[in-house]
Amino acid sequence: MDFSGLFAALTTPFDAGGSFSPADFRHNLHRYNQTDLAGYVVLGSTGESVLLSFKETDLILATAKDAAAAQKKLLAGTGAESTAETIARTKRAAELGYHAALVKTPYYYKPVYKPEVYLTHYRAVADASPIPVLLYSVPQFTGVSLETPEIVALAEHPNILGMKDSSGVVQRIVEVVASARPSFQMLTGSASVVEPALSAGAVGAVLALASAFPEKCVALFQLHRQKMYEQARELQCKLALASKKVVSESGIAGVKFVMDLRGYRGGVPRMPLLPLTEGAKAAIAKVAANLEPAAAAKANP
């Protein structure tokens, strides 16, 4: 299965009462369906998965499956702290027709999570999963990181097909590409280093920023594919600055706000995440206008 290309990490829209809003979610997906995004990650970190109830996550998975265009790859975030719970969620995603499971590292008991723990956990999940498994390492949130030796060892498993690395550490991509079986697919989760990561051998990216700027993100991937490196580098620079301001500094509230600016259904995140201050909104609006002048104007007539 091919996971190359540019994936959007979907946000979860809430209605005025704070409940998941299927209508808003469908609205966003219908627009994304018209882009050249390779697919969607549902219930990733950007989707506020850790703030959702079990009931909500099931509805979100089902809604996304229903609303997504047939040719889009669907990746479900199914990583829980417990191995058994991770397997249960992965099976449910398979049942609903997802193409693969994106399995975040367990991370709470980090002082005892030695590499052996990750090897055992991921092998158990991959053995039990009816669909391919992608590793997912996101140290800025979890405080733990999958390192090259574990990744290379896990790449031997026939049902572990790749990895999303959100660390932004390009060195790890180089090392894994140099050491793992050639068909193992690396995706970066960092909008700041998509072009360097592709240069290093990554096959694609999963980006929160693509929920607001799918065309720009896809363009970066395509420029690289078409070997238009100078243009790719220029667009990468712009996306890096936008990502820093929107995603790194403001998190999900920033992503959702810039979605609102661009006519998607963003809204506000769930507490304890706080809505943006007016100052942060103004700074983000400026960044958005720089990145996509026409679109921003259209969204803010």
Add this chain to the structure above:
Amino acid sequence: MDFSGLFAALTTPFDAGGSFSPADFRHNLHRYNQTDLAGYVVLGSTGESVLLSFKETDLILATAKDAAAAQKKLLAGTGAESTAETIARTKRAAELGYHAALVKTPYYYKPVYKPEVYLTHYRAVADASPIPVLLYSVPQFTGVSLETPEIVALAEHPNILGMKDSSGVVQRIVEVVASARPSFQMLTGSASVVEPALSAGAVGAVLALASAFPEKCVALFQLHRQKMYEQARELQCKLALASKKVVSESGIAGVKFVMDLRGYRGGVPRMPLLPLTEGAKAAIAKVAANLEPAAAAKANP
């Protein structure tokens, strides 16, 4: 409400099939009831709370309430990532008769969890909670830490009565004691610095080690209370070495194994936590024998 004294952070025993075992849990509690422990923390980090389903947590809370002696203080770990979910769990604990809620910091979206986020979160929880709230900071697991300014600010809330600080940073206890209202109660979660923490003004401790060695832990507290500082210091040294080997190096698997050695129902933790290697078991058995020679012999006839 007085939270001084020595509390045990309870483990969650599983049966051979991996399900929560109420009988084993009751067995442990009945023995703890005969000690001078001030009370119990149910569903803390030591209780593998992040590895349990909602259904299990409810049963565990109810079982502990039922099995605990009347004079023991009952603290429920109710902190979830979401503010709303934290409030729901806290209300449930209150309904079941718990004396207080121990509310771990949210921690996943740490890059945007500025102090304002913690102030807003904890105030919302404390406003909604029918029972007193204790803050809970455990950076070794969460990667975030409540710092003195936030703690002092939150100590102003009439329903936030104290804090369990598992960082082991004695400086913070000194600072909070120096700055917060005098009735704000600090508890340390680190068995290595109970005596220094009490010297600094903490009123007690919540210890995983007390699940295996309740009498020793209580003795340390009582020696300090009775101003027998030299003896307290000597016992502190022993407990620090035991805690390092059992709790810091081996985590919950270590605590459960040493409970087995001492005749409690420990068992193995849930995956991804792995059972101890034979080498780790031997090292822990040696530590346990040093700390409590007679008891260890009794448990291993």
Add this chain to the structure above:
Amino acid sequence: MDFSGLFAALTTPFDAGGSFSPADFRHNLHRYNQTDLAGYVVLGSTGESVLLSFKETDLILATAKDAAAAQKKLLAGTGAESTAETIARTKRAAELGYHAALVKTPYYYKPVYKPEVYLTHYRAVADASPIPVLLYSVPQFTGVSLETPEIVALAEHPNILGMKDSSGVVQRIVEVVASARPSFQMLTGSASVVEPALSAGAVGAVLALASAFPEKCVALFQLHRQKMYEQARELQCKLALASKKVVSESGIAGVKFVMDLRGYRGGVPRMPLLPLTEGAKAAIAKVAANLEPAAAAKANP
């Protein structure tokens, strides 16, 4: 040799042209000589040792030796990155009549500084040194930390008599006291946890704050010695708040400024250290006035 008691970490005063000022240095020492300080650390971190030339350090060592009262213990900071240079500096301090060498960990090549490196380095220094060696770990500056196993191993060396631990980690003091030979002497370098450290078995402290408030710091030590624990705890709280504002937040510039307030010769630090802003000065003056109302008034008529 007995290193118990309260030591001042001396600052290095500069004249208007930025050169070391022996007269100002003597002025300070003459006042310190009249206190119950156990002794002085010359060329420690507080002495801006890393900002001084070789020629200056030699003059400073000689001046301090000359100006110090006979009964004061003199410790020279002699740790350099190179083992050979550390030995040379240590021999020079011995020649000048210093009682002991305080040897900071090497730290630059930290990725390869495994415990074996520290064991080899310190043993070579201690073998070559004509005077006793004290280990010195100051992770806030060096980014490396001596851990309990290395410390306990080095405590076996007949010429390594103790350690200054500036980490503020009281747990390490407990562990070392529990594990090292009983005559090994631990000193804390953190003004925030002097009382807890003494409770844990430390024999004394080396404090930058004692350059400005020697009597207060000595009083804390003496209250503990006299088993007046409640008063010790109260004074500890005050010193912790002062230390945080003066030492942790403002560094050497803060220490020197509060020395000026109290009639010592502080002055400004050497670049790249910057002088305090007016805002920082005002905050420190307030803290100083709280801690020692009369003295501050006297210094600011």
Add this chain to the structure above:
Amino acid sequence: MDFSGLFAALTTPFDAGGSFSPADFRHNLHRYNQTDLAGYVVLGSTGESVLLSFKETDLILATAKDAAAAQKKLLAGTGAESTAETIARTKRAAELGYHAALVKTPYYYKPVYKPEVYLTHYRAVADASPIPVLLYSVPQFTGVSLETPEIVALAEHPNILGMKDSSGVVQRIVEVVASARPSFQMLTGSASVVEPALSAGAVGAVLALASAFPEKCVALFQLHRQKMYEQARELQCKLALASKKVVSESGIAGVKFVMDLRGYRGGVPRMPLLPLTEGAKAAIAKVAANLEPAAAAKANP
């Protein structure tokens, strides 16, 4: 002045008695002169600069200047903790004919080294320096990092022409390229991400690995320049694996040993750096043989 290309970070060879060996140093330089290296960094981290006396550093600078071919760019590592000392060293390098000064961040008093400190320090050095200044950030050794806002601000100074960033963080290169004036030149110090860094807009690299494999490192740069990206990526993978084993895991001892294997004068580092174990030597020899089979064979007949 153009700093593009591949620079070798030179090691400092010692003779049997542990003194700097000018003859061995010249031997190495004469061989490097025959390669397409753009130039040399003298007294960088790889040169054990922090382990050398002032007298030695002056001799090393002079020797390198004398032995280097006329067309090679010469960069002197002149960063000291003190601003004044940094300026003095920089002036001396200028006097000796160096083309530029590579100025490492001060780092000891890191808790108070706010961005303002770095701005003031670097501007003072650049104002006083007769030769161009390159910023140098090497967080793995210093524990501090120059961040994008400071770099962009300093890039405005007419005598600060570029930066060597050894952090390996490609995102920072992207950000600086996106934000600083176009003529500001970024060099990476990480052999693992040369190709991604060049893709991101860096103009070159300074590598310890180039002291042992200058031709391979130059080849990587040239492949990129010639837009032979696929071959560049393949060579990058090999160099990343070699760099990890040699430089990251074994440090200067590793670099020097692999130099010995390849017929350069490596030798052993100065204490506290320890020589390699036999196991580490074998692992490195294997890596070297993989990277350059013929040369390794030649060196080990």
